[in-house]
Amino acid sequence: MTLAKHDSYDIVVVGTGAAGTAASLKAAQHGASVLLLEKGRHTGGSSNYTEGLFAIDSYLQKAQNINVSATDVLKEEVDYSKYRADSRIWRRYLDDSANTVQWLKDQGVEYEGVQAMGAGEATWHIYKGMGQAVLHDALQAQKLGVELLTSTTATTLHQATDGAITGVTIQSAATNETQVINTAAVILATGGYLNNPDMMKKLTHYDTHRLIPVSSGKGTGDGLRLAWQAGAQQYGTGMAMLFGGYLKDPSEPSFKYMASQMETAAGQQPLLWLNEHGERFVDEAVVYNFSYAGNALYTQNQVFSILDQGVINKMAQDGNFMGLGVYVRRGEKMTKLQAEIDAAVAANKPFIFKADTIEALATKMHLPVDQVTHSIQTYNQYCDNGQDDDFGKNPEYLVKVSQGPFYGFELNVGAFCTMGGLKVTTNNEVLDTTGQPITGLYAAGSDAAGLTGDTYGPNMPGTCVGYAFYSGRNSGRHAAQYTHQQSIVSH
Known part of the structure; x- marks a missing residue:
């Protein structure tokens, strides 16, 4: 008996929150065969509880004559981070944020409107039904052939001698049965490490006795540890939202x-x-x-x-x-x-x-x-x-x-979550300790660093989940293009 229907997929996505769901759907829309893994019994993770996403120059903002300068936002956020945020990543994220709002709408997401939070800007695009409705009613990647396995974890990344991804071992939480999946690309979207007390104590300065995680409980650093074991650079840890x-x-x-x-x-x-x-x-x-x-x-x-x-x-x-x-x-x-x-x-x-x-x-x-x-x-x-x-x-x-x-x-x-752990390129490729991409390995959402410093910026509410949707789309698209090129070369 095997866990997955096949032993080979173009892309394996680990995690079914906003980043992983968006990555798998976008990759499938680009023609890739995708295996999507969820370690819990239910999909969506903490993204189920999100209210809306950040964006600039969306069709909703234009309809309400809401004008926010993307460059001003970039400068504000990078300054806010004390320049620990990556300006290139922010630039790409901002420039594509309106497309993310539209892409979600095209999949069936409905919005209540745009608003601010506290003293922030009106950049928060509130969707109807919370993230639960977005991830379960609208973004139905399985209709495009994405295979979903719940109660299944990724335990090991397999690599060629040059470090390129060649496969992943998956394991059933119920039976402990394992299966090796051949794949040219893995996208890690496991939601950070807020729910891992040992990692929180080691990687942050917070008194964890006073910290109350309000999340799905599944952000235990799984993707980060997989990547670090594969030679990825540990970077940008220490921040909780x-x-x-x-x-x-x-x-x-x-x-x-x-x-x-x-x-x-x-x-x-x-x-x-x-x-x-x-x-x-x-x-x-x-x-x-x-x-x-x-x-x-x-x-x-x-x-x-x-x-x-x-x-x-x-x-x-x-x-x-x-x-x-x-x-x-x-x-x-x-x-x-x-x-x-x-x-x-x-x-x-x-x-x-x-x-x-x-x-x-x-x-x-x-x-x-x-x-x-x-x-x-x-x-x-x-x-x-x-x-x-x-x-x-x-x-x-x-x-x-x-x-x-x-x-x-x-x-x-x-x-709500942590953000960071893996240094990535603007294509969401994971970098190794020398700053070079690990071929075929991508990180999205809270597993990727580059968006914050030591403090999250709620003056632009929805930034975290907005980046999760954007980086999921971004990594899914680039991973699909990479695996397509690999398929051409192999033939």
Whole structure:
């Protein structure tokens, strides 16, 4: 018995998220025979939870007269990365981004529209039905003959003496049966390593006890390790896409709180944060750049978000200050907030504290009462004066903490994915330790480096999944062209 129908394919794609699905479909559209591997039982990975992709000059933006300069974006993003991002990769990505939006539409993807997030540009193309609908309803690569194997991993890359890819060993997760597949090209699109604690500890500086992965759980660095074992250069590791404060509830899956108004109120508002000493430590409006917010939270050993009954009532009546993507919209009236808070208090959730006085709240949070009282008195004075003398927060967000009961929420740091690990060319070819392409090996999506520095750029929301779709298309097209040339040579 064999796992795959055939023992030879033009291309083997590893991973079925946005990058892998796009790569397999694009390669098939260029006439290649493709084997698509998914190690889990279900396809799509973390891309299922994405809301929309980044693009410039799309047909949707043109219809709304949204004008964003691609060159300005390139300069902003490369500067943001402290020039650790590759300007050539950004240039290709930007120039093809509108084509990616159109290509997805041509496959059947429907869009809700274009919007910004926080203080960013209106470059976020929101698709209907989340990534789940895009990957399962629209991008049906199997209709073009792509063979899909689930619960199947790639365990080894086979190479010729010059390093060129010649095959891959695949293995069934259910039976441990293996099969060697002959192929001239492999595209790695395995989603990074956020869910591999050992790699996170080794390759990043984050305190993983405070980091909460909100993902499919399958990003364990499989593709990176395969490539490194084949001689690829380890490059661009160390960055996780943080998204600010997140509630840690050991009794619930982490993704559950994405649609929670309590999570949005506690972790995503520009209100009041105190550290483990009861001190305020930053302009909390940093939440408008959620990756910066994650960085800011990591400057302290422990952080609490403080809300009083007054601001809870205000957000219920008038709407929140800052949303959480499309899960909880910016300005949405928080009509479920009080009920969610009450339920969390009643259930003694470990992240929430409630008291009738500030002193009692500080005691429950195990913070120094005198310092908490002083911090809140000082903050309230800034609110009365309309001027934050410590950190310069916009007066619009200076809301007093004065009406009981009072609530404290312990904030951990949420993360969606990592990005980087393999240095690639503008054709998404993987480079070896000398900077030369490993013939026939490609990396797309979160496995590829070149898009970021040490911090993700959410001022252009949808950049990560947009790059996944683009780099998948890009690697699929170039891999198909390469294998076609190889077929001509062999004949």
